[in-house]
Each structure stands twice: as C-alpha cells, then as structure tokens.
Amino acid sequence: MEILDWIQQWFKSSCDGEWEQGQGIQIITLDNPGWEIEIDISKTSVAFLDLKWILNEKSKQDWYGIKIENQKFYAVGDATKLTFLLGLFKEMIEKIENE
Template sequence: MEILDWIQNWFKDNCDGDWEQGEGIQITTLENPGWEIEIDISNTSIANITIDGILNEKSKKDWYGVKIENQRFTASGDAGKLKFLLELFREMIEKIEN
C-alpha cells in the first residue's frame, strides 16, 4: 500500500472524537531545508514505546533523525526524506501490531 494511503488510513483508524482534536499528525518544513514530522501516539498501539534519539548524518544533504518520547513520534530529515520518514513510522507500527 502506498505510504500516503497507509498514513491516511492509520489516521482514520485512530480518530475517536478526541485524539484528532489534539495535535494528531503534523508535517512541516525546516529551513535547512528538510522535513519534520510529529505524530501524537497517545491512545494508539505504540503509546508506551520510547526510542532514544537516532541520528544518521551522512552529509548536510543526506541525514535523518527519529525519536519517540512523551507519546510523540518525532522525525526529521533532509529535503528528500519525507516518504522515508513516513515509512519509518509505518515500520514501527507494523512491528508492534504484528
């Protein structure tokens, strides 16, 4: 399944009348340039997971970082990493749910 279809379905599956009223999913751009994704994972299957920050920096144009803390998945990466970051989130969800 295409990542945008998957994240859309994941969002719909987690909407409960309350969760989506908070921050839900935020995708923003960074000035360096790059992407940042923040996903509220409270009341989801991975709500109690914590991952210390992981940073993979090959160069100023090839990097990403990811962490889960305080019931929030946060990932950022260079301008070409949006799809990759969303796929990382999907991998985490699928590993825990399976």
C-alpha cells in the same frame, strides 16, 4: 499500499472524536531545507515506546533523525526524506501490531 494511502488510513482509524482534536499528525518544513514530523501515539498500540534521539547523518544533504518521547513520534530529515520518515513510522506500527 503507497505510504500516503497508508498514513491516511491509519489517521482515519485513529480518529476517535478526541485524538484528532489535539496534535494528531503534524508535518512541517525546515529551513535547512528538510521535513519535521510529529505524530501523537498516545492512543495507539505503541504508546508505551520510548526511543532516545538517533541521528543518521551521511552528509549535509543526506540525514535524518528520530525519537519517541512523551507518547510522540518525532522525525526530521533532509528534503528527500518525507516518504522515508513516514515509512519508518509505518514499520514501527506494523511491527508492534504483528507481535
């Protein structure tokens, strides 16, 4: 399943009449250029997770960072990393749900 199909399905299954009224999923662009993703995980199976900031920077054009804080998944990355960052979120959800 393609990552956009998966995230759409995950979003739809997470909607409960309230969750989607708040932060839900936000994807914005950065000016360096890059992507920023914020996903509310408060009503998910991974709401208990906490992850300190991890930055993986190979160069100014090849980098990403992630953290989980206050029941939110945060990820940023260079202009080529949107699919990769969404994939990290998917891996995290599937790993916890399959344990």
